[in-house]
Amino acid sequence: MFLVLSVVGVLVVGAADDPPAPPAWPGSEELAAFVERIHPAVVSIEMVFGRPRMGSGLRPEDDVPQAGATSSAASGVLISASGEVLTNWHVVGEATAIEVGLPDGRIFAGERVGGDPLGDLALVRIRPPGPVPFAPLGDSDRLAVGDLAVAMGNPWNSALTDFRPSVSLGIVSGLHRMDDKGEYIYGDSIQTDAALNPGNSGGPLFNLRGELIGINGKIHVRRGRMNSGIGYAISANQIRNFLPDMRKGGVVRHGTLGAQAEDAFEGRGALLTEVAVGGAAAAAGLQVGDRIVELHGRPVRSAADLRNVLSVFPAGWRVLVRFARGEEAGEQPVTLGVFVPTESPEGPSGGR
Numbered sequence: 001m002f003l004v005l006s007v008v009g010v011l012v013v014g015a016a017d018d019p020p021a022p023p024a025w026p027g028s029e030e031l032a033a034f035v036e037r038i039h040p041a042v043v044s045i046e047m048v049f050g051r052p053r054m055g056s057g058l059r060p061e062d063d064v065p066q067a068g069a070t071s072s073a074a075s076g077v078l079i080s081a082s083g084e085v086l087t088n089w090h091v092v093g094e095a096t097a098i099e100v101g102l103p104d105g106r107i108f109a110g111e112r113v114g115g116d117p118l119g120d121l122a123l124v125r126i127r128p129p130g131p132v133p134f135a136p137l138g139d140s141d142r143l144a145v146g147d148l149a150v151a152m153g154n155p156w157n158s159a160l161t162d163f164r165p166s167v168s169l170g171i172v173s174g175l176h177r178m179d180d181k182g183e184y185i186y187g188d189s190i191q192t193d194a195a196l197n198p199g200n201s202g203g204p205l206f207n208l209r210g211e212l213i214g215i216n217g218k219i220h221v222r223r224g225r226m227n228s229g230i231g232y233a234i235s236a237n238q239i240r241n242f243l244p245d246m247r248k249g250g251v252v253r254h255g256t257l258g259a260q261a262e263d264a265f266e267g268r269g270a271l272l273t274e275v276a277v278g279g280a281a282a283a284a285g286l287q288v289g290d291r292i293v294e295l296h297g298r299p300v301r302s303a304a305d306l307r308n309v310l311s312v313f314p315a316g317w318r319v320l321v322r323f324a325r326g327e328e329a330g331e332q333p334v335t336l337g338v339f340v341p342t343e344s345p346e347g348p349s350g351g352r
Contacts, residue, residue: 153203187311
């Protein structure tokens, strides 16, 4: 959906007289100061579907929807002083009107500029009279499981009255996660146990340096719509790859090799089992039987790895593929084609 700890033993690595340093958990005053510093970049978003509202939906006194219109609320984050807002495609992709509320109380009309519908990412622009606070993009490849993570947003429309975001603290629970069940592909995503609930969609996941490391968008739920402790964020480095084309306007498509793959023996890569005539792999000279072991600097140990790594690149990107052909090793630049998802996301393993 969009939005009991059991200790059985402790393993200490190192000499008994040289214990590892404890993790640097922030104190309550430090965390409060951190939140105060970065929260001005977090926004509330209201979307109208169907006929636009009369007045502004984020202002309760003007909350008069036209007949046939529905509205919903979610989250976003400012990424530039000029008023660029990142959020999810499932938040604003079909909206007929968008309003963005800043924590200082100001409300602006939002314009959808571009997006990555398959990867559930959208760029919205507001037009403030002057610079606005914003969050810098971090490097999600530097994350480690166990790093602290802070989620902010508008769960259950809780920020409606003053637009100040709700805050939850957790850790990075997993990295390079793939969840492609449903309409959107969350590939190479960040898993977190920071509390995410409906309305957090599109909101930021921060590291303790105040950098944006992901856009929250999907949760596993149980017993209705409540969070089960497993949430996914689109990684900052995937965002960085798609952002230039989103800024140009329109829809950005994901890249593909135009090939099918299966797991090679003993985790030794992704074995190409089908290479589409005229596809990107064929144009680069890759062949059935080639074993891909690395793509754009990322190791590939399986067909799932290959699909995961490919999911962060737009169509048209030039990536370096390292492969084995028999006993020989080779490398070849490949210009990715346009990925067209099939109706069955559980299709052939590694089908990208």
